[in-house]
Amino acid sequence: MTDASAAMAPPAGPAAPPAGPAAPPRPAAAPRRPATRFRNAVLIRLFTGLFAFAIAVCALIIIKPFADARMQTAAPVALVGAATLPGTDAAARTVADPGAGGGAQVTRASDPLSLTPDEADVIAAAMIAYRESLPQADEMAASPAPEIVPITARAATPSTFGIGGGVPVAERGIVTDQTSLGDTTAAVLAGLGLQAGAEPTGADPLRDMTASALSGIRTVTGDTTAPATPRTALQVLVVQALQEGQSDAYIDALLNDAAAAGRISVPQVLVTADGRVDTAVLLSSLVAQARVAQGGAAAVVPQNVGGDGVEVRVVQTATQTESYRFYTVGAGDSLGAISVKFYGSVEYFGLIFDANRDLLSSPDQIMVGQRLVVPDLPDA
């Protein structure tokens, strides 16, 4: 570089004097030489640098070192499984569920084509880090867990799967709020005069502000009969309907009409992939909470979950074997329903949501065809 600029400099030197006689003062021409030399040096370095950069970019475009690995991982898993099943090894057998019928797909991803060891390590490490960072379940419902992106290495952008990247529901008319389902069921049970087990615990600034506004208003209006804890429009409706002894179907229609008309907002976990209110999950959660509040047993985590959309994949690396469950969202599924399906209770929906933050912008943005990772419950 310095040689080149030195070689370039002498021609610049002789070139200057001819200009000298034309331009009047000679001293003015003299300082220009070092400046020209310096400028040349800078330009040469700049061009060389740019050239090297351009070559590097071209090389990246041609060789595609990252795209290669990505395409391999993103290959349809069912196909991988079908191709490798005949040579079943221990890892693949562990997840076969006889009761699941044809719905459960057993796939095997220890094939190097499907997951490079490096990527598997990344996933495994991320999963371990993810599990260690899991907050308690009730905290999870209220506070957004730290931004963890555990499975990004799988690069399973939904569009690479046959179903497509989730079908957006044309009319997502349902308004959601930040109320947790646990608080909702607690408020409904309290409204019914039943033991709720616990006071609503989730942090809800709007509820707190509303409660203090209400107590302020009532000190002036003198209304002392109203409950101290405000209830959402949804909670009021459900309490009313249950007091009237309405059927599940009636409550489903009632809440969906009210939600469609914008009269109520619902907890995000209750929004189904086709944009309805999942009243089944709401009602079953009510029953479950009432049972626990009365000293009954908590829900049992179901074993060997199978059925439509369930998919189990085993990753075997040199050091360990990990199995992952996936679930493809169908119409009518809410995050709450999927949590009940896999964990027996709606309260773990946060696990699924956190593991799929690259697909789900919020728990109510669940769409038909999305392929969600379903993490195992952390050991209690």
Added chain:
Amino acid sequence: MMRFAGLVLGPVVAMVAEIAAAQDVRLTEDRLEASFAINGQTFIIARNQDQAALLTGEFARTSRACPPHCITPISAAPGVATVAELDVIAFLETRVGAGTGLLLDSRLPEFHGRGSIPAAINVPFATLQPDNPYLGEILLALGAVDVGGTLNFSGALDLMLFCDGAWSAQAPRAIANLLAAGYPAEKLSYYRGGMQDWLMVGLTTVVPGDAG
């Protein structure tokens, strides 16, 4: 001799007059203070008698960034009256005292807690937004009646809303949201001067909780 007496007495007379005036910073020419009772609690609104008093602290600031602290229009919404200090006092005496109206501080609890107009109730603007799932409870508490899924406001309370002042949109937002929820415009009024104007003329403030 007379001239000398004038020189001495002039300042003395002026001082005496000043002292007398210092004890008398009135609300209006014929009124020293306002006193009213709400649910058995007595409130007195008067002015700071220190004629040398200057506004200090947060409400002495002139130039908050806009946005968000932009100058609000004189009217919050069509049909909603804009009022000033004497109207606020009259509203407290007649409507709030009689149980037919409420003075609402639209600011967030933190700001309300630092001092507010006597007898004002803190209903933060955020609680009146349509995304507050508990909004219905507030509207019912304000006197709306649920008639087959829709709210009837004919018996609802008269509301006067204020916030920090002419540079805050919290009260106008609260008014817009009340109107959107169906609250009748004629039941709403807007004290645009807010806390800053209230303090600027030295009117009584209370720190909620201290008042008992």
